[in-house]
Amino acid sequence: MAPPAIIAPSILSADFGALGKECSDTINNGADWLHVDIMDGHFVPNITFGAPVVTKIRSHVAKPTEKHGKGTFDCHMMIAEPKKWVKEFKNAGCDLYCFHYEAAISSTAAESPEATSDAKTSPKELIRYIHDQGMLAGIAIKPDTKVDVLWDILETKDEKEKPDMVLIMTVHPGFGGQKFMASELPKVAALRQRYPELNIEVDGGLGPGTIDQAADAGANVIVAGSAVFGAKDPSEVIAKLREAVEARRPKL
Numbered sequence: 166m167a168p169p170a171i172i173a174p175s176i177l178s179a180d181f182g183a184l185g186k187e188c189s190d191t192i193n194n195g196a197d198w199l200h201v202d203i204m205d206g207h208f209v210p211n212i213t214f215g216a217p218v219v220t221k222i223r224s225h226v227a228k229p230t231e232k233h234g235k236g237t238f239d240c241h242m243m244i245a246e247p248k249k250w251v252k253e254f255k256n257a258g259c260d261l262y263c264f265h266y267e268a269a270i271s272s273t274a275a276e277s278p279e280a281t282s283d284a285k286t287s288p289k290e291l292i293r294y295i296h297d298q299g300m301l302a303g304i305a306i307k308p309d310t311k312v313d314v315l316w317d318i319l320e321t322k323d324e325k326e327k328p329d330m331v332l333i334m335t336v337h338p339g340f341g342g343q344k345f346m347a348s349e350l351p352k353v354a355a356l357r358q359r360y361p362e363l364n365i366e367v368d369g370g371l372g373p374g375t376i377d378q379a380a381d382a383g384a385n386v387i388v389a390g391s392a393v394f395g396a397k398d399p400s401e402v403i404a405k406l407r408e409a410v411e412a413r414r415p416k417l
Contacts, residue, residue, distance in 0.1 A: 168364050178342075203215065219240065251298055292328055367388065
């Protein structure tokens with residue numbers, strides 16, 4: 166059986182002038198997680214916000230009482246040096262630290278923003294490090310990255326090196342409001358076929374008009390930005406996204 170639907174609205178589409186309230190209201194409207202997009206201007210060309218903002222919004226949303234539970238801060242780290250920021254975001258209130266495969270294979274093993282290192286890290290080492298800090302670990306891939314780069318990581322025998330979630334980008338990372346790329350859904354389907362119990366997240370262009378395609382492919386963690394925050398009735402949109410995923414679960 167595939168895991169249950171998890172709806173994780175992206176706060177990138179929220180009103181930043183009332184961000185704490187927007188986050189709290191979204192959870193109260195039925196969301197499970199909050200998807201927190203962190204961009205550094207290096208790995209992607211855009212810049213969003215850092216750990217201090219996460220600390221502030223954490224005070225408006227109760228920490229989850231169980232793994233993958235309601236209130237999870239799903240921090241999508243679109244940054245060039247993901248290992249450097251693990252502890253900072255753990256202290257800020259992050260629950261799931263999702264880094265990009267493309268960054269991990271070319272980044273250093275430095276463990277703080279001010280540190281430097283000649284040693285390199287790797288996806289498996291980074292997942293272990295995130296787990297050692299008491300957080301869940303996610304790994305994301307861009308549209309230009311083939312899904313088979315994940316097989317070795319997902320099939321490791323060391324549980325500490327296995328990700329808790331895989332994120333398939335259905336837009337090019339860096340900006341909100343892009344058009345959904347259905348071309349990326351075969352990656353989702355391949356993951357679901359090989360790993361029936363894996364949390365598989367999709368991010369980019371998701372809403373009532375595209376959710377059926379994502380759910381059919383096997384995605385269960387749904388990131389939606391403007392579709393939720395721009396809706397007249399966000400709770401209705403969240404419910405529709407959930408219903409679409411749950412309707413497919415018995416077939417997977």
